[in-house]
Amino acid sequence: MNRNSVSGGLFLVFSLLFIYFGTQIPPSSFKQAVIGPKVFPITIGILLALASAALMIKGIIEARQKPLEEKKNILREAEEEEEEAPQDIVRLGVILVMLLAYFVLFSPLGYVLSTALFIFCLSMYLDKKHWKRNLTYAVVFPLIVFLLFNEVLAVYLPTGPFS
Template structure:
C-alpha cells in the first residue's frame, strides 16, 4: 500500500467517527431554527468520507500503475513523497484527541487546542502566528455559526 491508500484509510476511519458523532448532536431547542445543529458538521463529515474514498482510489490506481514499473522515473521525486510514519502517527493521535475532546471541552476550546497543537508540531518557529490562528479561526467560525446561521456549537465548560 502506498501513502495515499494508508492516509485515505486513516482519514476515512476518523471521518466515519466524526460523521456518526455529528448525527448524534441533539436537536435544536429553538422552534425558529430552519436547520438543525447537525447539518453542517454532518455535511463536512460526508464530504470528508467522499474525499477519503477518492484518496484511497487514487492510491490504488497509483499502485497499479507502479506495479508494472521497476524503477521510478525521477528518483529524487520518489524520495520527496515519502511520509514520516512518526509524523502521520502523531497527527492521527492529535485528530483522535480532538474528536474525543470535542464535546467535553466544547467547540471553541477543543478546536483552539487542536489547531495550536498541530501547528506547533508542524512549525514551532512561527509560534506567534500559530497562537493567533488557533484563537482566531475557531472564534470566527463560532460567530458565523452562532450569529449568522443560528447553529449552536457545543460550548463545554464555557457554556
C-alpha cells in the same frame, strides 16, 4: 495498493458509517428550527467521503504509474519508519495529553481561548519554526468559527470567563 489507497478506503468506510449514524439522529424538538441536528454530521460525512474517495483514487493511480523499483524503495522506507516508531509513540502520547487538556479546559476557558491555546500548543509542538503563522492560525480560526456559530447559526459556544 499503497498507503493513500488503503487510507482512502478505510476512511471511506468510516465516512459512510458516519453518514448512516448521522441519519439516525432524531429530528429537532423545536418546531421553528430551520436546520435540524442531522445536517452537520451528514454534511461532514459527505465531505469526508468525497475526500476519502479522492485519496483512494489518487493512490490507485499512483500505484499503477510507479515502476517496480520505486515500490521496493517505498517498502525500504516503510521499514525504516517502523524502526522510528518509539518517537511516533511519544509524539502521539504528547498529542493525546494536549487533547485531554483541551477537553478539560473547554468549559472553564470557553471555546475561543481553549481552542486557541490548543491549536497554538499543538502547532508549536509539531512545527516550532513558524511560530508567527502558528499564532495567527491559533487566533483567527477559533474567532471565525465562534462568530460563525454564534452569529450565523445561533449555536452558542461556551464563552468561559468572557461571558
